Amino acid sequence: MSLKGKIVFITGASAGIGAATALAFAAEGARLLLAARRTGKLAEVAKAALARGAEAIHSFQLDVRHHRAVQTAIDELPPEWAEIEVLVNNAGLSRGLEKIYTGKVEDWDEMIDTNVKGLLYVTRAVVPGMVVRGHGQIVNLGSTAGEMAYPNGAVYCGSKAAERMITDGLRQDVLGTPVRVTSIDPGMVETDFSLVRFRGDAERAAKVYKGLTPLTPEDVADAIVWAATRPAHVNIARISLTTIHQANSILFHRER
Numbered sequence: 001m002s003l004k005g006k007i008v009f010i011t012g013a014s015a016g017i018g019a020a021t022a023l024a025f026a027a028e029g030a031r032l033l034l035a036a037r038r039t040g041k042l043a044e045v046a047k048a049a050l051a052r053g054a055e056a057i058h059s060f061q062l063d064v065r066h067h068r069a070v071q072t073a074i075d076e077l078p079p080e081w082a083e084i085e086v087l088v089n090n091a092g093l094s095r096g097l098e099k100i101y102t103g104k105v106e107d108w109d110e111m112i113d114t115n116v117k118g119l120l121y122v123t124r125a126v127v128p129g130m131v132v133r134g135h136g137q138i139v140n141l142g143s144t145a146g147e148m149a150y151p152n153g154a155v156y157c158g159s160k161a162a163e164r165m166i167t168d169g170l171r172q173d174v175l176g177t178p179v180r181v182t183s184i185d186p187g188m189v190e191t192d193f194s195l196v197r198f199r200g201d202a203e204r205a206a207k208v209y210k211g212l213t214p215l216t217p218e219d220v221a222d223a224i225v226w227a228a229t230r231p232a233h234v235n236i237a238r239i240s241l242t243t244i245h246q247a248n249s250i251l252f253h254r255e256r
């Protein structure tokens with residue numbers, strides 16, 4: 001399926017997997033709706049995406065944790081941007097790596113509000129239009145962390161397990177319409193993920209990737225674009241991908 005001229009909406013598009021996904025869809029000639037909290041970084045991604053071949057770009061600030069803001073942003077899109085063909089629910093984060101019995105409630109709120117409730121709010125705002133128009137695709141970012149928990153990551157893992165069930169449930173809810181629903185579940189990817197998790201502690205973040213070759217954001221973007229360009233009758237339910245140095249949430253091969 002060609003995405004040339006089709007509208008692709010990506011949340012969390014200012015960095016990491018979101019930014020790489022914007023560039024990958026740009027190369028397909030898509031029209032990009034880009035949203036993130038950080039508008040400065042978003043503007044840089046938009047510029048790079050235009051240079052990469054995006055047909056047009058409309059970007060706006062959005063914090064997916066705020067239901068009303070999400071609904072308003074979608075309801076008030078300029079008419080030429082309203083017909084979203086592909087929604088990439090990418091906005092998400094981890095905060096802290098701690099046991100539940102010592103974890104910070106604020107960290108849990110931020111993860112659950114973004115990774116679970118934010119994904120739901122955006123889905124609720126965008127999918128009705130897809131059902132009415134009779135086409136569209138939702139691509140949710142899950143994680144290997146949603147398949148198997150790892151020590152000190154229970155709440156993050158729980159948020160991604162929720163994504164998995166929400167995605168499976170949504171696929172059932174749209175059955176009988178041509179709307180497709182995909183979960184992309186990467187393992188370790190080298191982005192700002194660990195820097196955000198450890199609130200800017202670069203040394204601790206670097207240790208996460210030490211001695212192995214992680215996935216790149218481009219690897220994940222590649223899987224997303226592949227899923228979105230299958231023939232219209234093909235629904236890619238889930239892609240789970242890891243670096244060759246990762247077997248599951250807890251088993252890694254480190255060389256140095």
Ligand code: 8X3
Nearest residue numbers: 143144145186187188
């Ligand atoms: C990211 C995967 O294992 O780094 O969702 O938490 S992991």
